[in-house]
Amino acid sequence: MEFDERVAAVAAKVRQQQALIETEEATKNAFVMPFISTVLGYDVFDPREVVPEFTADVGVKKGEKVDYAVKHDGEVRIIIECKKSRGELTVESASQLYRYFAVTNARIAVLTNGVVYRFYTDLEAPNRMDSTPFLVLDLNDIDESLLPELRKLAKDAFDLDSVINAAEKLKYVGELKRAFATQFSEPEDEWIRFFTTRVYNGQFTRRVREQFTPFVREAATQFLNDQVNSRLKTALNTSFVATEIDDEPDEEVVEEENVPDDGITTTLEELEGYRIVKAIACSEVKPHRVAHRDSKSYFAVLLDDNNRKPIARLHFNGRRRKYLGTFDDDKRETRHLLGSLDDIYLHSELIRRAVRTHSS
Numbered sequence: 001m002e003f004d005e006r007v008a009a010v011a012a013k014v015r016q017q018q019a020l021i022e023t024e025e026a027t028k029n030a031f032v033m034p035f036i037s038t039v040l041g042y043d044v045f046d047p048r049e050v051v052p053e054f055t056a057d058v059g060v061k062k063g064e065k066v067d068y069a070v071k072h073d074g075e076v077r078i079i080i081e082c083k084k085s086r087g088e089l090t091v092e093s094a095s096q097l098y099r100y101f102a103v104t105n106a107r108i109a110v111l112t113n114g115v116v117y118r119f120y121t122d123l124e125a126p127n128r129m130d131s132t133p134f135l136v137l138d139l140n141d142i143d144e145s146l147l148p149e150l151r152k153l154a155k156d157a158f159d160l161d162s163v164i165n166a167a168e169k170l171k172y173v174g175e176l177k178r179a180f181a182t183q184f185s186e187p188e189d190e191w192i193r194f195f196t197t198r199v200y201n202g203q204f205t206r207r208v209r210e211q212f213t214p215f216v217r218e219a220a221t222q223f224l225n226d227q228v229n230s231r232l233k234t235a236l237n238t239s240f241v242a243t244e245i246d247d248e249p250d251e252e253v254v255e256e257e258n259v260p261d262d263g264i265t266t267t268l269e270e271l272e273g274y275r276i277v278k279a280i281a282c283s284e285v286k287p288h289r290v291a292h293r294d295s296k297s298y299f300a301v302l303l304d305d306n307n308r309k310p311i312a313r314l315h316f317n318g319r320r321r322k323y324l325g326t327f328d329d330d331k332r333e334t335r336h337l338l339g340s341l342d343d344i345y346l347h348s349e350l351i352r353r354a355v356r357t358h359s360s
Contacts, residue, residue, distance in 0.1 A: 003151045004144065005305065006038050008288050011139040012304065014085075014115055021114070024084040028067065031114030032082050040078075041155035042070055049155070054079065054100075066100045072158050080110040087113050091131065094120075101129035107160055108153065115139050119150075121167050134171035142288050146170070184220040192216050269322075269341070270299040273314045276344045277301045277351055281311055284355040298325065309358035312351055326350040329357055 014031055021027055033044045042049045054069035054076070070078035081097045083089060089111055097109040097120070109120040109129050118133035135146055149166055152159040183191045193204055196212040278290045278301070291305035299316060303309035313325035315335060323335040324344055336347055344351075 134167040
């Protein structure tokens with residue numbers, strides 16, 4: 001599997017089993033060990049690669065243990081402290097990581113509850129773990145922009161220097177994104193004052209603050225929606241025109257299984273159509289679960305990259321006519337003639353229905 005598929009597989013396991021996991025030990029077995037094995041690619045049963053209950057004497061704390069030490073080239077490079085999946089990750093939870101970071105060769109420390117993984121290094125002072133993470137991976141809401149950096153910690157692509165070099169940017173950009181998210185949802189007084197005084201000339205009183213708080217929140221929401229819509233419209237600018245209107249396909253479709261892999265060309269129209277279908281499907285599932293596969297006969301949009309879970313098919317290989325294929329509960333396909341890419345939106349409910357069928 002590709003790296004993002006490995007992450008998605010572990011995330012799917014978390015979603016399916018999170019409600020059943022109640023203890024720290026169960027969290028380790030069900031979530032953390034599969035993460036170390038599947039995502040990072042280390043053999044959790046080989047002590048040359050992964051040491052559970054790793055012990056190092058730390059000052060007066062003799063015999064204290066950290067849950068896992070991950071080795072690369074014989075040296076401890078990553079230390080991991082686990083909490084139960086329903087537990088909150090706090091600064092106090094990381095106390096053992098702080099102590100172990102200073103007495104091992106590890107440059108990466110991870111605090112996790114099996115769902116959220118917080119990655120730390122020593123940007124602020126050498127050999128001293130930072131108080132804030134440089135990367136936060138939430139398996140229930142994966143930020144795909146972080147995956148290339150996480151990939152560098154995997155066994156088969158280990159590049160610690162590159163991770164450390166990128167850590168400062170990741171840390172502060174991540175913190176700023178989280179700060180923006182907080183202000184957009186629950187704006188603080190300073191944020192409200194900042195924007196209010198740019199559009200309101202009167203004195204910023206308590207009454208004005210109360211009046212403008214919902215205005216700022218609504219303006220922020222509308223701004224984000226406008227940005228999304230603007231980017232979507234840009235993607236739709238390159239549209240196609242159906243020169244003939246016909247209810248029947250202009251050629252017999254051959255099933256993908258009977259078509260060889262060579263000679264497949266993915267077009268810009270197919271990718272733009274895929275983005276529209278994905279945007280519709282994401283009202284039902286997380287974006288990373290919507291995947292695509294191209295073939296000579298059609299472009300398939302799938303749930304969990306599983307050809308048994310078809311969401312839609314784009315029949316764009318005909319010279320004159322383009323079709324969207326949708327599926328009923330029995331996976332029977334119906335083709336809909338498209339005059340332009342915008343027409344995909346006319347079949348939004350059929351797309352959502354297919355997603356619900358496969359994700360239930």
